[in-house]
Amino acid sequence: MSTEFVIPDTAAKTAAARPAPGESAEFQTEKMSLSMGPSHPSTHGVLRLQLELDGEIVTKCDPVVGYLHRGDEKIAENMTYNQFVPYTDRLDYLAPLANNMAYAIAVEKLAKLEVPARCQAIRVITAEMARISAHLLGLGAFGIDTGAWSVFMYSFTEREKLYKLFEELTGARFTTSYSRIGGVARDVPEGWTGRVNAFCDQFLPILEEILGLLTRNKIFMDRTVGVGVISKEDALAYGLTGPNLRGSGVPLDLRKDKPYSGYEQYEFDVPVGTKGDSYDRYLCRGEEMRQSVRIIRQAIAKFPAGKWYAEEARRIYAPQKDKILTSMEELIQNFMIVTEGPQMPAGEVYFEAENPKGALGFYIVSKGGGVPWRLKIRGPSFCNLSILPKVCVGTLVSDVVSILGSLDFVMGECDR
């Protein structure tokens, strides 16, 4: 049986249906302004879009951000490096483990500190699990935006299993705060890697089922194919990163191109789109989850033994609790790290990690000591949303919903 699948060109249809300005002979239309959000189900949090409409066609889009601004950068200037770890949970709160890792690596670059292979592997496994979890939520929410409720139910069932694993590892389901400067908070529990593997085994067939609900779904395709097309040039000009950039056909993945935390040891593919529409971005995310499973399996297969923290970093990583209670030297060490913070040299570093939403960057300016002079957070969602005024113009209001879903942003890191 062969089925010819014709991809509908929604953008062309929209353009054809739209009369040229001032051409409508039957009636005069007036521009209408519509404030979408900040509490609107499709704005995934607190984004507000100030739309100007001509009938149902968007003629201008002005995103209003900042509703979730908490002044994280100001807060960071007023506390020690370790104290800021819990704040990184709340950037992209759908993938806190990935944020923890990115922040810790940035500070370790400042300290010129190498963490042991086991710590790197733990970080890679947790970051990829966070990626799966974030993409599952992204898909679920995208499904709801385009009228497919069941995807959400399936993907949240899987996320729940991931949360159980996170809880077992870090003690928290959501705000994990797992990284420390120079290591991770604790070693993996007995048998945990086996349970992660078991999750991966049962996850792949379910992932196919989830994606099967959308990939050749007529309604979903009508809502996404040819909608929100972002050209390669635009994607680069607006600083898009992550699946949104790759959906437009730029094969940039920092895990491959600027490897950190031992990503160079693992084999994985970087999916790229061809047209740069909402559908391509969806396909990229789907494939990235399969690749994440691949990475997790490889990392577990050669899971290194050894310490999960840099032992020689005595002025940075606080000693283990049992040592603190029994040894004077360690007690003093712990006291110094807690009161004065991990000691850093003066200088500046910029580090970007490939997070689920894109490149999460930390620019740290240090004057020495335990507190950063300036810490800038480059939130990928902030850059990804800046393209909205460009990409929403000329689309229908319902397409805006689909575009928002496909950009898969999170306001926690956009507003910081």
Next chain:
Amino acid sequence: MSATVDVTTALREKFPQATLRDSLDHPAVNLPAADVPAALRFLRDERGFDLLADLTAVDWAEGASPRFTVVYHLFSTAGHEYLRVAADCVSDLEPAMPSVTALWAGADWHERECYDMFGIRFEGHPDLRRILMWEGYPYHPLRKEFPLAGIETPLPDAEVAAATGTKVIAAPMAGGPFVASPGEINLTEAEPRAKDESWNERHEKPEA
């Protein structure tokens, strides 16, 4: 690494006022503010730094001169290298910097954020207004003299508050920094509270 060393050398040949900047990781250069757009265009068009990864500023605190430095991080999608370009604002009181929105459309939001947080005016920016704080907010919060606890400001829509009868109260425990009181058995009591306890929701803040 050799390719990027070439970048800084090539940049310094073309812009003789550029100097190398101390850096712990990526190659970095200092530029005079006036050279920034031309130098970044050169880097983008001839050196392949096609992605503006980040644009931000550093405040070196009141009294320092130059006080504000604008920092650009460029990434080359072909060479997979970062480059840091920094430029000091000429004036310490009215800091300004030429805009690079003509080079990267994405610089628009970054420059608006920088203006919002530091009060640096980007000359040539098409629509320079606040982005994270609301329109009409009187301060630039990331300047070093701005206190961590914030400064009380009237609500943006005073007339809305008046019409709806909304009660306007300060954020709880505004006035930090916060300290936990040790030795309290009652957890409600031991929760972090503001150091200055002379005022709270029930008692007015004393006039300064």
